[in-house]
Amino acid sequence: MKVESFFSENIKAALKNDPPGEWMPSIPDKCIRLSSGFPAPALVPSEQLKAAVAKLLEEEQDLPLHYLGSPRIEKLKQQIQVRMADRGISISKDELLITSGACQAIDLIARILLNDEAVVAVESPTYMEALEIFKNYTQHFISIPVDEHGLQTDLLEEVLSERKRLGLTLPRFLYTIPTFQNPTGTTMAAERRQRVLELAAKYNFLILEDDAYGELSFNHSPQPLKANDKDGRVLHVGSLSKVIAPGLRVGWIAGTNGFISALAWFKKDLDHPFAQATMATFMEDIIFEERINLLRDRYRSKCAVLISALEQFLPESVSWYVPNGGYFVWVNLPGVDTAQLLTHALSEGVSFIPGKYFFLDQNDGIEFLRLSFSYADEKDIVEGVKKLGKAVNSILK
Amino acid sequence: MKVESFFSENIKAALKNDPPGEWMPSIPDKCIRLSSGFPAPALVPSEQLKAAVAKLLEEEQDLPLHYLGSPRIEKLKQQIQVRMADRGISISKDELLITSGACQAIDLIARILLNDEAVVAVESPTYMEALEIFKNYTQHFISIPVDEHGLQTDLLEEVLSERKRLGLTLPRFLYTIPTFQNPTGTTMAAERRQRVLELAAKYNFLILEDDAYGELSFNHSPQPLKANDKDGRVLHVGSLSKVIAPGLRVGWIAGTNGFISALAWFKKDLDHPFAQATMATFMEDIIFEERINLLRDRYRSKCAVLISALEQFLPESVSWYVPNGGYFVWVNLPGVDTAQLLTHALSEGVSFIPGKYFFLDQNDGIEFLRLSFSYADEKDIVEGVKKLGKAVNSILK
Numbered sequence: 001m002k003v004e005s006f007f008s009e010n011i012k013a014a015l016k017n018d019p020p021g022e023w024m025p026s027i028p029d030k031c032i033r034l035s036s037g038f039p040a041p042a043l044v045p046s047e048q049l050k051a052a053v054a055k056l057l058e059e060e061q062d063l064p065l066h067y068l069g070s071p072r073i074e075k076l077k078q079q080i081q082v083r084m085a086d087r088g089i090s091i092s093k094d095e096l097l098i099t100s101g102a103c104q105a106i107d108l109i110a111r112i113l114l115n116d117e118a119v120v121a122v123e124s125p126t127y128m129e130a131l132e133i134f135k136n137y138t139q140h141f142i143s144i145p146v147d148e149h150g151l152q153t154d155l156l157e158e159v160l161s162e163r164k165r166l167g168l169t170l171p172r173f174l175y176t177i178p179t180f181q182n183p184t185g186t187t188m189a190a191e192r193r194q195r196v197l198e199l200a201a202k203y204n205f206l207i208l209e210d211d212a213y214g215e216l217s218f219n220h221s222p223q224p225l226k227a228n229d230k231d232g233r234v235l236h237v238g239s240l241s242k243v244i245a246p247g248l249r250v251g252w253i254a255g256t257n258g259f260i261s262a263l264a265w266f267k268k269d270l271d272h273p274f275a276q277a278t279m280a281t282f283m284e285d286i287i288f289e290e291r292i293n294l295l296r297d298r299y300r301s302k303c304a305v306l307i308s309a310l311e312q313f314l315p316e317s318v319s320w321y322v323p324n325g326g327y328f329v330w331v332n333l334p335g336v337d338t339a340q341l342l343t344h345a346l347s348e349g350v351s352f353i354p355g356k357y358f359f360l361d362q363n364d365g366i367e368f369l370r371l372s373f374s375y376a377d378e379k380d381i382v383e384g385v386k387k388l389g390k391a392v393n394s395i396l397k
Numbered sequence: 398m399k400v401e402s403f404f405s406e407n408i409k410a411a412l413k414n415d416p417p418g419e420w421m422p423s424i425p426d427k428c429i430r431l432s433s434g435f436p437a438p439a440l441v442p443s444e445q446l447k448a449a450v451a452k453l454l455e456e457e458q459d460l461p462l463h464y465l466g467s468p469r470i471e472k473l474k475q476q477i478q479v480r481m482a483d484r485g486i487s488i489s490k491d492e493l494l495i496t497s498g499a500c501q502a503i504d505l506i507a508r509i510l511l512n513d514e515a516v517v518a519v520e521s522p523t524y525m526e527a528l529e530i531f532k533n534y535t536q537h538f539i540s541i542p543v544d545e546h547g548l549q550t551d552l553l554e555e556v557l558s559e560r561k562r563l564g565l566t567l568p569r570f571l572y573t574i575p576t577f578q579n580p581t582g583t584t585m586a587a588e589r590r591q592r593v594l595e596l597a598a599k600y601n602f603l604i605l606e607d608d609a610y611g612e613l614s615f616n617h618s619p620q621p622l623k624a625n626d627k628d629g630r631v632l633h634v635g636s637l638s639k640v641i642a643p644g645l646r647v648g649w650i651a652g653t654n655g656f657i658s659a660l661a662w663f664k665k666d667l668d669h670p671f672a673q674a675t676m677a678t679f680m681e682d683i684i685f686e687e688r689i690n691l692l693r694d695r696y697r698s699k700c701a702v703l704i705s706a707l708e709q710f711l712p713e714s715v716s717w718y719v720p721n722g723g724y725f726v727w728v729n730l731p732g733v734d735t736a737q738l739l740t741h742a743l744s745e746g747v748s749f750i751p752g753k754y755f756f757l758d759q760n761d762g763i764e765f766l767r768l769s770f771s772y773a774d775e776k777d778i779v780e781g782v783k784k785l786g787k788a789v790n791s792i793l794k
Contacts, residue, residue, distance in 0.1 A: 065446065
């Protein structure tokens with residue numbers, strides 16, 4: 001019996017285009033992880049979450065351990081509504097769907113909007129997991145380069161008007177991370193934000209706005225696209241993974257009622273009542289602004305340490321964008337194949353993510369890499385960049 | 398802007414066939430819930446789970462709060478391998494995928510196997526959430542009646558041979574709950590189990606075996622289909638929801654490596670590291686057999702209380718299957734529309750699930766209802782059935 005013979009046609013196509021297993025080499029335990037887009041261990045509130053679980057189970061006993069028993073799940077919705085309001089987004093309960101992190105949110109949106117003929121517009125480079133999710137639904141993409149001011153809206157318009165002229169399918173949606181982008185760390189400029197919204201109306205597409213890093217500014221957080229969304233074209237995805245803890249998997253989608261009820265229908269029971277109730281209990285006992293301010297201070301400082309180490313240990317030819325928030329620094333190394341560099345770096349004892357993984361056409365990413373300053377501590381960041389510098393010099397020689 | 402205009406074609410079809418919102422009336426708080434397929438509150442180990450979280454976070458700090466950081470996630474896999482071995486199913490690590498409960502397992506399987514032309518064979522009646530999940534992918538079903546010995550395999554073979562003769566599409570898979578079925582409580586007889594496996598080979602379809610209740614026998618648990626699966630046709634879905642706690646959402650799929658790696662690819666990051674690590678910590682500190690034996694004793698006793706109350710308070714014309722395990726009793730009330738009965742029952746103060754929700758053609762379920770003895774305590778079960786009897790008598794008069 002051949003198992004593949006039972007797969008549905010679109011799944012066969014997706015697996016053929018993007019076979020499982022094509023991913024990063026495994027990272028030795030002792031390596032300094034400048035690859036990991038995780039929050040800093042010291043900034044994950046383990047103790048308070050332990051206390052939250054104890055409080056929750058004391059007050060509610062078995063309720064949060066059933067399917068949807070805890071009244072705190074409704075409370076979490078309210079807490080998220082407040083977060084959204086603080087980002088300039090005013091939404092009712094019916095315009096909000098809690099998901100298992102941003103990934104489930106992106107997958108659900110892809111599921112209701114895409115089929116194998118749909119076209120998706122993405123930033124180049126972009127978040128690799130989102131790309132992988134979209135590729136499960138369609139193989140048709142438009143890829144628009146990002147520069148230091150974010151998505152290049154002029155290029156987007158060029159592509160759109162050309163496609164319209166030729167009678168080609170226009171994108172169903174644009175996937176963008178406008179603020180502290182993964183992987184480039186760049187932020188879309190205000191006038192480009194305006195432009196993207198205008199283009200969406202003009203060419204009739206939706207916008208999937210991924211705001212996972214939006215609150216983690218070093219100075220100020222620009223308003224999300226959703227805050228200026230006049231006709232409900234923006235599906236805004238938020239997450240508590242980067243500001244509290246990824247392991248609880250709390251994300252959400254803010255959108256018009258019409259979208260949210262369709263998304264909810266396809267989400268079914270894929271909820272995590274215990275994690276959601278734990279998160280709500282934790283949130284009710286903290287002052288969120290204080291937590292965010294702490295994170296901003298710490299990550300600003302870690303980013304500065306990384307940038308200064310790059311200046312010190314990397315050769316002149318290497319350049320990078322200086323981010324104003326988020327977790328990442330995007331580095332350009334002319335003449336270096338960063339996949340090859342990774343082998344050297346791992347044996348030196350430092351990891352990063354080669355740029356190719358963030359591009360639809362992996363060749364576009366050969367001379368780039370993503371560094372994360374979120375996870376490693378400051379001493380390790382310096383040490384890690386020093387090791388990276390050694391690895392780069394050994395290749396350039 | 399009309400949001401529906403952006404939905405993909407298959408989603409439009411699914412929403413048209415099965416619009417959101419068509420579901421049970423809400424149940425007043427004071428009602429005795431004979432509708433809820435939840436474990437008994439007293440049997441949900443809240444205290445031990447609280448201790449497990451404390452132990453986990455003490456020993457691992459932030460690890461289980463990151464994406465896949467906890468080493469206990471691997472341990473959970475081993476614990477499930479042992480559970481499977483105890484059910485007569487020998488599987489390697491690569492033949493096992495942990496999911497967010499049985500629902501995500503069923504959804505993932507539907508996702509890789511179905512498209513809008515695929516045919517699914519289901520039991521009649523069957524688990525309503527599974528039906529809803531399948532309807533998101535296809536509208537083509539074969540519905541095979543269940544009697545007191547489970548799926549009527551003779552009828553299944555008749556339908557299959559007739560479809561083959563006519564050149565009609567054969568099912569991609571059969572969805573079955575062979576042991577302590579939801580909603581009928583029936584168990585598939587040994588010779589029928591053998592027959593189903595033979596038919597799968599003869600007509601080249603797969604079997605999606607849902608074993609959520611399999612361990613909860615009052616006497617003995619029959620071997621799952623997967624235990625006698627010679628050529629890898631059975632995708633076996635298990636769950637800890639009914640034996641530990643639904644709110645942690647730990648389920649799994651056991652299948653051949655080929656299926657598991659494709660399923661894993663589409664599952665992506667939709668994991669719950671914190672819940673999984675909590676479950677593993679809980680499991681390492683209990684003797685599972687003792688827990689299962691306790692559950693069996695308690696549910697056996699609760700079931701007996703329900704059956705005896707039915708004998709006492711329901712009119713002669715009403716009949717039911719006596720289950721040998723699981724959570725449910727399936728009741729037939731000739732001449733009663735159970736959706737209408739529900740209104741009366743709710744005002745008496747008791748809830749149940751009308752039979753129609755468990756059928757593809759809801760008309761087939763009008764005179765049936767599902768009672769659950771799992772959630773309410775014994776006193777409430779008696780009281781609830783008494784109220785149900787009053788509601789039935791008020792309608793039959």
